Amino acid sequence: xxxxxxxxxxxxxxxxxxxxxxxxxxxxxxxxxxxxxxxxxxxxxxxxxxxxxxxxxxxxxxxxxxxxxxxxxxxxxxxxxxxxxxxxxxxxxxxxxxxxxxxxxxxxxxxxxxxxxxxxxxxxxxxxxxxxxxxxxxxxxxxxxxxxxxxxxxxxxxxxxxxxxxxxxxxxxxxxxxxxxxxxxxxxxxxxxxxxxxxxxxxxxxxxxxxxxxxxxxxxxxxxxxxxxxxxxxxxxxxxxxxxxxxxxxxxxxxxxxxxxxxxxxxxxxxxxxxxxxxxxxxxxxxxxxxxxxxxxxxxxxxxxxxxxxxxxxxxxxxxxxxxxxxxxxxxxxxxxxxxxxxxxxxx
Ligand code: DAH
Numbered sequence: 001x002x003x004x005x006x007x008x009x010x011x012x013x014x015x016x017x018x019x020x021x022x023x024x025x026x027x028x029x030x031x032x033x034x035x036x037x038x039x040x041x042x043x044x045x046x047x048x049x050x051x052x053x054x055x056x057x058x059x060x061x062x063x064x065x066x067x068x069x070x071x072x073x074x075x076x077x078x079x080x081x082x083x084x085x086x087x088x089x090x091x092x093x094x095x096x097x098x099x100x101x102x103x104x105x106x107x108x109x110x111x112x113x114x115x116x117x118x119x120x121x122x123x124x125x126x127x128x129x130x131x132x133x134x135x136x137x138x139x140x141x142x143x144x145x146x147x148x149x150x151x152x153x154x155x156x157x158x159x160x161x162x163x164x165x166x167x168x169x170x171x172x173x174x175x176x177x178x179x180x181x182x183x184x185x186x187x188x189x190x191x192x193x194x195x196x197x198x199x200x201x202x203x204x205x206x207x208x209x210x211x212x213x214x215x216x217x218x219x220x221x222x223x224x225x226x227x228x229x230x231x232x233x234x235x236x237x238x239x240x241x242x243x244x245x246x247x248x249x250x251x252x253x254x255x256x257x258x259x260x261x262x263x264x265x266x267x268x269x270x271x272x273x274x275x276x277x278x279x280x281x282x283x284x285x286x287x288x289x290x291x292x293x294x295x296x297x298x299x300x301x302x303x304x305x306x307x308x309x310x311x312x313x314x315x316x317x318x319x320x321x322x323x324x325x326x327x328x329x330x331x332x333x334x335x336x337x338x339x340x341x342x343x344x345x346x347x348x
Contacts, residue, residue: 010040011066041067111348115325119220122244123198131197133182139172141181145304146261154260159206175204179221187305194226211333218321225314234315238268262295292319
């Protein structure tokens with residue numbers, strides 16, 4: 001008889017525990033404890049064999065009844081708890097669809113990209129196509145072939161980031177310090193055709209970063225090679241570019257200068273876009289802004305490109321992209337370009 005009492009006690013305990021199980025995980029524990037493989041009710045059922053023969057049928061029936069009732073109560077409770085958890089989750093995750101949306105701010109082109117594209121279209125009108133040369137250059141293309149030998153003092157103008165491993169033929173590699181090495185590449189690829197290209201690209205100099213200079217910046221180089229090209233063509237091209245980019249009433253001033261890869265060499269200025277020549281902080285009270293270095297391609301450089309200087313001539317020019325855009329848009333600090341501050345970038 002003790003077995004029957006024990007079974008009823010367990011039955012009552014199981015129902016009480018079930019009522020106290022408030023989560024699905026508490027329910028699982030409950031199921032393990034009573035109905036699982038080693039659960040207490042399961043163990044009761046296994047004891048049937050050890051009972052006096054006459055008790056076995058009644059006990060067996062009762063164990064099964066209890067088991068089924070508990071199973072039914074468990075299923076019902078599980079369903080109830082699941083529903084409760086679901087509705088709590090739905091309430092927690094509810095979205096108030098009546099709230100106004102947050103605006104998505106679309107991106108746009110970086111100021112430098114805008115400036116470059118404007119320059120491409122200006123030079124396209126004059127028949128220049130874009131020619132791209134690599135950022136990692138061989139020393140020979142960046143210097144020697146441009147008439148800047150190892151001992152040449154002009155090398156001081158281009159403080160260089162060197163690349164550790166050497167390139168073809170053991171030549172040292174570097175991050176180009178200017179876009180001029182692309183001139184040699186364009187000539188060697190295009191010979192014996194006449195050439196009219198612009199060479200845009202990023203340049204790198206091992207320099208102190210200041211309000212006016214970054215160690216990475218864009219340049220735009222130009223190269224024209226043909227028969228009978230003269231300084232007049234160069235000056236006309238610079239004037240046309242200056243007026244299309246800076247405004248139709250710009251004056252252009254040409255000064256003589258020196259670059260190893262051009263002869264003669266010049267520098268071009270425009271009247272200050274801010275004070276129109278009166279003198280202000282932007283032009284350092286000179287009335288003029290320097291816009292480009294240029295010149296007639298040095299005969300040695302033409303030859304290095306494969307063109308016979310007795311038959312061919314050419315002009316070249318080069319200028320920075322960020323600084324002119326600074327003047328045009330009134331940007332006071334070159335570091336703002338790549339500082340990634342959206343308050344700056346979104347203005348353009
Ligand atoms: N490569 C020069 C520099 O980085 C700029 C330059 C000057 C380019 C004169 C030219 C040129 O093509 O003719 O300062």
